[in-house]
Amino acid sequence: MQQIGEHALVLGAGMSGLLAARVLTEAYERVTLLDRDPIHGDAAPRRGVPQGRHAHVLLARGGEIIEDLFPGITGELVADGAVVSHPLADFRFCAGGHTLRQVPIGATMLQSTRPFLESHLRDRVLTLPGLTPAGGRDVVGLSIADDRRRVTGVRVVRGRDASTEETLAADLVVDATGRAGRTPVWLQVLGLPRPREEEFVVSVGYASRLMRLPRDYAEREKAIAVGPVPDRPRGLALLEVEGGQHIVTLAGFEGRHHPPADHDGFVEFAASVSPPDVLSAIRRAEPLGEIATYRYQSSVRRHYEELPNLPDGLLVTGDALCSFNPIYGQGMTLAAMQASTLRNSLAQGLPGLTLRFFRAASRAVDDPWDLGVGADLALPQFRDRRTLSTRLTSAYTRQVQAAGAIDDQVARQFVRVTHLLDPPDQLLRPGLAWRVLRARTAHLARRVPRLSAPGR
Template sequence: MSGDKTGTRAVVLGGSIAGLFAARVLADAYDDVLIVDRDVLVGVEGPRKHCPQSRHINGLLARGQLAMEEMYPGITEEIFADGVPTGDLAGHVRWYFNGRRLKPAVAGLTCVAASRPMLEKHIRRRTAALPAVSFREQHDILGLVTTPDRGRVTGVRVQSLLGEGGEEVVEADLVVDATGRGSRTPVWLEELGYPRVVEERKKIGLAYVTQHYRLLGDPYDGDLSINPVASPALPRGAIFTKTDGDRVELTTYGLLGDHPPTDQEGLYAWVKSLAVPDIHDALQHAVPLDEPVAFRFPTTLRRRYEDMDRFPLGLLVTGDAVTTFNPVYAQGMTAAALGALTLRDHLHTGAAPIPAQYFRDLATEVIDPPWEMTNAVDLTFPGVQGERTRQVKAAQTFLKLVQTAAVHDGKVTAAYMRGAGLVDKPDAMMRPAFLARVLWNVVRGAITDRLGGGTRGATAHRPEAAASSGRQASPPSRDDELVSTN
């Protein structure tokens, strides 16, 4: 990490996790790093008004944990010391695919089972401790300031939300937009005479509901989380995890308009319709600590800044403001962390980074691998519109084989979760020895199932439970075992 100083100021728009990660690496290259946000940030420990996702489960993948630790040495142990439970993504998380549990195996993948406010609190505390970093809280961001030729951004226009004074110009040598999905950079660029960035969207019709509980018994049997994932046959899933404050956090979701209700009785019935009974059984011995809260996520979004022919100097974009992944796969915070490391790589000379080079590296090194992987999974759901190319179909077939083999072999599970956790690149599972192991276990599993020795809970879904929730169970499709991993 470079210690070069430019004697200049960087302004980060947005103080959520992506903005904090960006500020962390900018603090090594700029004398002054200012974070501007509409919320009160410093000292806040609960959900924030302008961050609705803070009321729901936010997963940090294993690669994200490693990147966070690289930026803030020792932070993982600090979080655990604050009452956050942990485990291994492949060894201590109970993964169910179509009701079939993947065989567990410890893979060296650290889970940080922190609630979003807890994680944000620790990252913000470490970022705020940096001498260069300061906050401009409760300020709206009005627009960019540029040179007369509009070729370089030189600052931002902001205004207090408390009615204190009028519009103010904050000068900056670099502005980083980390304002999330609602980023106004596309509009600002058009107003400055630049082309509108191409946006790629995919309608998934996702909604999820979150509630926290105090358990009166322990259904985990040493595990950290119970995760039945959605499938084309039953587009419903859940994450039921231990978290900080001796609580359990449930986020249950449905795709393509099949959405969980927010009334308590309806939510219990919905949970009963999931592919396995584990969570519903556990909730019979749990006390709700809050009301169910819903969040709707109709489409994924990717802004193709890397394809723009012209882009002003002095401006970069990061986090959800560039790409908003399907949140079921828990890739957002990890992509933000890796995006910050990409930004760091473009600060090593002490000069302002060149946007085209930054966006190119961000796309190829950070966004493309998870985007392509989850796109293939999303397209296994017949109602999701998109081009099912030969490459996509091949990826789906391979993933189906891996998931089938993982039911019988923990080493396959470990390799699969290392890929899903973004620790290993996708081609790591293409090695001949691994391919042979997958094929052997697919054949072995098929023989075992025919002989009646299948894995517990091997049915693809629970028709009787689905019927009890008012939904007709769908017949299994050929791609039943092609489902999400996070």
């Protein structure tokens, strides 16, 4: 890629920041990676990533992009203990109350804890030519040119000493500071409009624990996910991760379905959502550490692509652009997809970069946002938010999930869509829709009692 600038600043050294920094080193002579926390390679949960102790899934599409950006990283992760699984074939998926057929989908996925994956990516990024880490810096605002048409850098303070402020100049600033990203506030302070925000309140609570499961179960299955259903707005994810460990994450919507943080309550909650063999394994497992909890209030999407006078030299990526309900495991993969979008936008040169990126990133977010919100809308507590379109989509999705329990092709296509390998409209192809209808007809036929012939 042709160099288009001298210095780029990336705000945030989490997944989206690391991936953005990797791409920017192709187009800028120098890239500075800023973070409030120290930037190092330790595989430990970071203060700035409170959700890091919970189960994370790098969907198949995300794994493909990360391997493209960091050639050989998959092999390195596996050599250090990450688990390779075949989605659906090795991964029991209970969606909408139906256990899907376990068949190959033509892709693989990596399973590890988030700190493990993030530390390996950080090690790679820190060796990139022209990359400078700058931990212990807190960004407090943007600097802007006199004509207010270009962002020229950021204002930062070091550590807890907020009295000493300095300005770091840059040709490009990328906000990758997560869902608490302050770019909307910074724009407002400069007298510029904030982006329109979509917010979908979900009130999800999590509880997670690392465990060592009994061998008779651990050798049989690499992962299981149980999604919520209308009469049980609870879910479970159990993943084999590095070091012969499994991470068990329980989740529930609204306060009364939030999982507890004590051992007995954790197991009791698991009993309400787990298949019998999984519950037996959890009860017999060796706990490794304490139970971690997390609360997620709402999904938020910010529409920067709609701002007519957004200054050049400013981009936003990752959760700072769109934060998804984490129960569906889309976040890390969307960060990778936005990094790929950034790479393509940079390759087209500097003129029009800001608007070009935001428009492309918005298109990349459309399908995952609709999938996540659509899944939430299937639950009864969101009934008042449904439109005719979402009701029809939810009804068809329920039929797809039911068909996926008896039809290999339907199950395969549904999971390829959830792994963001194929667009959702693939579920509407006539051939697949016919299989869904045929499965429903067969199901209804089994439920209708046969009448005896007259005279018998």
